Amino acid sequence: MAYAAAQASIGDSEFDRDTTVTARAGEPGVYDAELSAGWTIITAVNGGYLLALVGRALSAALPHPDPFTVSAHYLTSSEPGPAVIRTEVVRVGRTLSTGQASLFQYDADGNEIERIRVVASYGDLAALPDDVRTTALPPAIPAYEDCLGPEAGPAAPIPGSNAIVDRLRLRLDPATAGWALGAPSGKGEMRAWFELADGRDADPLSLLLAVDALPPTCFDLGLMGWSPTVELTAHVRHRPAPGPLRIAITTRNLAGGFLEEDAEVWDSADRLVAQSRQLARAPRG
Amino acid sequence: MAYAAAQASIGDSEFDRDTTVTARAGEPGVYDAELSAGWTIITAVNGGYLLALVGRALSAALPHPDPFTVSAHYLTSSEPGPAVIRTEVVRVGRTLSTGQASLFQYDADGNEIERIRVVASYGDLAALPDDVRTTALPPAIPAYEDCLGPEAGPAAPIPGSNAIVDRLRLRLDPATAGWALGAPSGKGEMRAWFELADGRDADPLSLLLAVDALPPTCFDLGLMGWSPTVELTAHVRHRPAPGPLRIAITTRNLAGGFLEEDAEVWDSADRLVAQSRQLARAPRG
Numbered sequence: 001m002a003y004a005a006a007q008a009s010i011g012d013s014e015f016d017r018d019t020t021v022t023a024r025a026g027e028p029g030v031y032d033a034e035l036s037a038g039w040t041i042i043t044a045v046n047g048g049y050l051l052a053l054v055g056r057a058l059s060a061a062l063p064h065p066d067p068f069t070v071s072a073h074y075l076t077s078s079e080p081g082p083a084v085i086r087t088e089v090v091r092v093g094r095t096l097s098t099g100q101a102s103l104f105q106y107d108a109d110g111n112e113i114e115r116i117r118v119v120a121s122y123g124d125l126a127a128l129p130d131d132v133r134t135t136a137l138p139p140a141i142p143a144y145e146d147c148l149g150p151e152a153g154p155a156a157p158i159p160g161s162n163a164i165v166d167r168l169r170l171r172l173d174p175a176t177a178g179w180a181l182g183a184p185s186g187k188g189e190m191r192a193w194f195e196l197a198d199g200r201d202a203d204p205l206s207l208l209l210a211v212d213a214l215p216p217t218c219f220d221l222g223l224m225g226w227s228p229t230v231e232l233t234a235h236v237r238h239r240p241a242p243g244p245l246r247i248a249i250t251t252r253n254l255a256g257g258f259l260e261e262d263a264e265v266w267d268s269a270d271r272l273v274a275q276s277r278q279l280a281r282a283p284r285g
Numbered sequence: 286m287a288y289a290a291a292q293a294s295i296g297d298s299e300f301d302r303d304t305t306v307t308a309r310a311g312e313p314g315v316y317d318a319e320l321s322a323g324w325t326i327i328t329a330v331n332g333g334y335l336l337a338l339v340g341r342a343l344s345a346a347l348p349h350p351d352p353f354t355v356s357a358h359y360l361t362s363s364e365p366g367p368a369v370i371r372t373e374v375v376r377v378g379r380t381l382s383t384g385q386a387s388l389f390q391y392d393a394d395g396n397e398i399e400r401i402r403v404v405a406s407y408g409d410l411a412a413l414p415d416d417v418r419t420t421a422l423p424p425a426i427p428a429y430e431d432c433l434g435p436e437a438g439p440a441a442p443i444p445g446s447n448a449i450v451d452r453l454r455l456r457l458d459p460a461t462a463g464w465a466l467g468a469p470s471g472k473g474e475m476r477a478w479f480e481l482a483d484g485r486d487a488d489p490l491s492l493l494l495a496v497d498a499l500p501p502t503c504f505d506l507g508l509m510g511w512s513p514t515v516e517l518t519a520h521v522r523h524r525p526a527p528g529p530l531r532i533a534i535t536t537r538n539l540a541g542g543f544l545e546e547d548a549e550v551w552d553s554a555d556r557l558v559a560q561s562r563q564l565a566r567a568p569r570g
Contacts (some may be wrong), residue, residue: 068515069358073383080307089357098402117375121515134539134540135538188420194446237541263391272537275538275562277560
C-alpha cells in the first residue's frame with residue numbers, strides 16, 4: 001500500500017497549527033485565530049477549514065468534546081488573516097450540549113464582518129454504544145494505488161493556483177476525474193481517498209474539513225466554476241480509525257441556480273464516520 | 286382520483302391559523318404565537334409544525350419571502366400554549382438574506398425557555414431560473430388509491446393518541462406500513478402521499494411541516510418509540526404545484542444511538558420541491 005507514513009500526529013500538524021484558537025483574556029467565549037493562506041482555493045479560504053476552526057472554538061467553549069451535528073451558514077467570503085470567533089453556550093444537557101459561534105474578520109476600519117454563523121450540538125463520541133444497524137455501504141472506489149493523485153499531471157484533482165492542494169493528499173477515482181480532461185461523467189459524483197498531506201490521522205474536527213474538501217460535484221456535471229456554499233450541515237457519527245478516508249460526494253438536484261451536495265466519509269475500518277449536506281450556488285458558466 | 290377537494294386555501298386554513306405570528310408592539314423582530322394542541326404527537330408538538338411557525342416569523346422579519354435553507358437545533362420539548370419568537374436579521378444580500386430565530390415558551394415563573402434555535406437563508410423562489418438538471422427521480426410509490434389512509438384501521442399511519450393525525454391526510458405506501466401490523470420491512474424507509482386535511486395546497490412554509498410529518502423511519506426498522514430530533518435542516522427548492530405531495534424518507538445510518546433521516550418531497554408536477562436531513566436519537570427500545 002502506498003499510504004503516507006505519518007509525519008505528523010493529532011495535536012502536532014499543519015491542520016492543528018492552522019486551526020489554533022486562543023482564548024481572549026477577560027472575554028469568556030471569545031477566541032482569536034489566524035486564517036492560514038495554506039487552505040485557500042484561488043483567494044478564498046476553504047469552507048471546511050473554516051468549519052473545523054469554528055468547531056475547535058466550540059470544543060473549547062462547550063462541556064462536550066465532539067461535534068455531533070454542525071450547521072453553518074456562509075455569509076461572506078473569508079480571506080487569510082486575523083479572525084475572531086465569538087461563541088455562546090446555548091444549552092447544556094447530560095449527553096449533548098448546544099452552542100453557537102460566529103467567525104468575524106475585519107474591514108479596513110477594523111470593524112468586524114461576519115463570515116459564517118454556526119449552531120452545533122456536541123457530545124462525546126467515546127461514550128456512545130457500539131450498536132451499528134447501518135444499511136449504507138462504503139463507496140465503490142478503486143484501490144488507493146489505482147486512483148489519481150497530483151502526480152497524474154493533467155488529471156490532477158484541483159486545477160489552478162490552490163494552496164490547499166499542498167495540504168491534502170487527494171486521490172480521485174478515475175471514473176469521477178474525467179472533468180479534468182474535459183470529459184465529465186455528467187452524473188454529479190466525486191469520489192476520493194483523502195489524507196492530510198503531513199500524514200496526520202483524521203479526528204472529529206478534521207472530518208469537518210473533509211466533508212468540504214473535494215472538487216465540487218458540479219465539475220462532474222461539466223460546470224466548471226465557483227460554487228459557493230450557502231449552508232452546510234455535517235454529522236460526525238464515529239471517531240475515525242487511523243488511515244486514509246474514503247469520501248463520496250453526490251448531487252441529485254441541480255435546479256434554479258442552486259444544488260445540494262451530499263458527502264459521506266468512511267474510515268479504514270469501514271465505518272461511516274461523517275455525513276454532510278450543503279446547499280450551494282451553481283456556477284454561472 | 287380520490288384527492289381531497291380543497292376546503293381551505295393558502296392564507297385561510299388550519300395550518301395558516303395555527304402558524305400565525307403577531308408582531309409585538311414596540312419590540313421589532315419579536316413575534317408572539319400560540320402553539321396549537323392540534324399538531325401534537327402524544328403530548329409533544331410536532332417539530333415540522335414548529336419549524337413552519339418559526340419560518341413564518343422569519344418570512345416577516347427578512348426582506349426575502351421564501352425559506353431556501355433552514356437549520357434548526359431542537360433544545361427542549363415544546364408544549365401547546367403561548368410562545369414567543371425572537372428574530373435577528375443577520376445579513377441582507379441581493380438574492381439571499383440570512384436570519385436567526387429562537388422560539389421560547391415560559392416556565393411556571395414566566396421565565397423564557399428556549400425550544401428551538403434556527404438559522405436560515407431566505408430568497409425568492411419565483412425569481413429563480415427554470416433550469417433543472419436533477420438526476421433524482423420521484424419515489425416509487427403506488428397510486429394514491431392504493432396507499433393506506435386512516436380508514437385502513439389497524440394499518441393506520443400513526444397509532445395512539447395523536448392530534449396531528451386529524452390535521453394531515455397521510456396515505457402510506459403499503460410496503461412501508463408493515464410496522465403497523467408488527468412486520469416492519471427492516472429497510473428504514475417510509476413513503477406517503479401527503480396533504481393537509483382541510484385540502485389547503487402546499488406552499489414553501491407548509492413544506493417545512495411536510496419534511497417532518499411522516500412516521501419515523503426507525504418504525505420501519507422495528508424500533509417503535511420516541512425518536513426526538515436533535516437537528517433538522519431543510520432546503521426548499523421550488524414552489525410546489527397544487528395537489529398532493531409525495532414524501533419519501535430514509536435512514537441509512539443507525540449507529541451509536543443516533544440516526545440520520547433524509548426526506549424528499551415531490552409535488553404533483555414531478556418537481557423535487559424540498560429535501561431535508563435530520564439527526565435524531567434512536568428509540569431506546
